[in-house]
Amino acid sequence: MIRKRLIPTLLIENGNLIKTIRFSSPRYIGDPINAVKIFNEKGVDELNLIDKNAFKKGINFKLLENISNEAFMPLSYGGGIKTVEEVQRILRIGFEKVILGSLFFNQPETIYKFVEMFGSQAIVVALDYKYSKNDYYCFFNNGKINSGLTLKKSIALCNKLCVGEIILTNIDKEGTMEGLDIKTYSLHRLISNCQLIINGGAKDFNEVVNLLNTNVVDAVSASSIFIFYGKKKGILINYPGEHIFERVKY
Amino acid sequence: MIGIIDYGVSNLGSLQNAFNFLNIQSEIVNNPNMLSRYDKIVLPGVGSFDYAMNKLNEFGWVNKLHHEIIIKKKNVLGICLGMQLMCQSSEEGIQNGLGYFPIKVRKINANGNLKVPHMGWNSVTKYKNFHSNMLNLTNNRFYFVHSYCVPINDQYTLFYTEYGDKFSSIIQKDNLIATQFHPEKSHKFGLNLLDYFGRVL
Numbered sequence: 001m002i003r004k005r006l007i008p009t010l011l012i013e014n015g016n017l018i019k020t021i022r023f024s025s026p027r028y029i030g031d032p033i034n035a036v037k038i039f040n041e042k043g044v045d046e047l048n049l050i051d052k053n054a055f056k057k058g059i060n061f062k063l064l065e066n067i068s069n070e071a072f073m074p075l076s077y078g079g080g081i082k083t084v085e086e087v088q089r090i091l092r093i094g095f096e097k098v099i100l101g102s103l104f105f106n107q108p109e110t111i112y113k114f115v116e117m118f119g120s121q122a123i124v125v126a127l128d129y130k131y132s133k134n135d136y137y138c139f140f141n142n143g144k145i146n147s148g149l150t151l152k153k154s155i156a157l158c159n160k161l162c163v164g165e166i167i168l169t170n171i172d173k174e175g176t177m178e179g180l181d182i183k184t185y186s187l188h189r190l191i192s193n194c195q196l197i198i199n200g201g202a203k204d205f206n207e208v209v210n211l212l213n214t215n216v217v218d219a220v221s222a223s224s225i226f227i228f229y230g231k232k233k234g235i236l237i238n239y240p241g242e243h244i245f246e247r248v249k250y
Numbered sequence: 251m252i253g254i255i256d257y258g259v260s261n262l263g264s265l266q267n268a269f270n271f272l273n274i275q276s277e278i279v280n281n282p283n284m285l286s287r288y289d290k291i292v293l294p295g296v297g298s299f300d301y302a303m304n305k306l307n308e309f310g311w312v313n314k315l316h317h318e319i320i321i322k323k324k325n326v327l328g329i330c331l332g333m334q335l336m337c338q339s340s341e342e343g344i345q346n347g348l349g350y351f352p353i354k355v356r357k358i359n360a361n362g363n364l365k366v367p368h369m370g371w372n373s374v375t376k377y378k379n380f381h382s383n384m385l386n387l388t389n390n391r392f393y394f395v396h397s398y399c400v401p402i403n404d405q406y407t408l409f410y411t412e413y414g415d416k417f418s419s420i421i422q423k424d425n426l427i428a429t430q431f432h433p434e435k436s437h438k439f440g441l442n443l444l445d446y447f448g449r450v451l
Binding site: 002003004005040043045046065068069071072073074088091092093094095096116117118119120121122164165192193194195218219242 | 258259260261262263264267268271296297298301331365366367369370371372373389391393395396397432434435436437438440441
């Protein structure tokens with residue numbers, strides 16, 4: 001690998017780009033298509049797009065088409081995915097991967113079907129967790145329902161299903177810019193057969209680039225640091241220049 | 251006019267998008283009988299080997315592809331799984347591949363602490379001096395996402411890539427050329443290659 005990936009995650013609600021804190025209090029940011037355009041121009045590694053109310057309102061395929069037209073880098077989409085037809089349509093539009101959340105906890109066997117049909121590399125599982133009762137538990141439905149499964153058990157299940165990659169998000173850190181939960185990530189990194197992406201609470205570019213360059217993580221995802229600028233959190237889409245990343249040979 | 255083959259298993263939108271950006275005409279072909287209309291062919295592919303070969307067989311692509319590519323010798327670009335399908339067979343499945351390259355696709359042999367699929371940005375290194383102008387080689391990076399790879403072959407490998415293992419990133423034989431990475435997802439580096447295929451070859 002030249003270097004590990006740094007992946008902005010864009011949250012969408014009703015066709016708008018938003019930003020949450022601890023999975024709530026959405027703040028309107030702007031037009032997602034424009035954001036993707038800017039990230040594309042900055043040579044971003046890839047983008048994760050999560051639609052927060054797709055599970056209620058359905059998948060916004062038109063928006064996905066418009067977004068796909070702006071990107072010459074990989075895109076992943078998550079939000080409300082339930083069927084093979086939906087996955088197929090999303091991939092055909094121009095997305096490399098689909099991100100599954102609730103479906104993993106409700107119907108893991110469907111995930112396996114997706115892997116068989118589309119290949120591991122197209123299937124990503126999002127594990128959103130909170131520390132509770134001396135362990136880490138996975139929550140779904142926008143962090144509202146406790147699945148009863150620990151992070152450890154969830155990752156083991158992902159291994160069994162041959163999932164392509166896993167996004168680990170600390171719900172209580174999300175949007176806080178207090179720093180990523182490296183401790184929990186490191187505890188679970190070696191359990192996973194596939195790449196584990198850390199997400200939730202990234203403080204600034206220094207923190208994430210340092211983690212990538214020192215091989216503490218497989219990949220990093222973040223939101224706030226790419227959208228906000230300065231102490232007053234003004235809105236500005238930004239991404240570190242290529243020169244900041246160290247190139248590593250494996 | 252470039253024909254991008256639609257056999258139900260790939261991301262076609264991005265490819266067409268890339269060609270549009272480069273002002274190179276392309277169309278999505280979903281009927282094998284229409285294949286003869288195109289001067290150049292792109293065989294994309296995402297997913298698993300057997301599933302893809304089954305689709306190619308099911309929809310009657312195999313014979314038509316053979317005719318246009320092997321007999322009429324049209325320029326063809328295979329991408330990712332498309333590259334692997336052009337080989338003899340794959341460890342991933344039990345179906346025969348198209349057999350244009352007499353090579354067997356195998357699992358990536360990443361050493362202990364590297365995870366598979368190989369997913370992310372990696373560079374390519376020249377193996378042979380041929381079609382070098384096709385790639386902008388300075389500080390290059392391309393997007394790879396695969397679990398299986400085409401081993402290095404003295405006859406057909408143009409460029410290779412390292413990920414704990416060394417494997418072909420670009421192979422070529424007569425009018426056939428194929429990449430393991432996704433040029434349509436590799437920013438300017440990939441666009442450069444697509445432009446070369448569309449305009450120069």
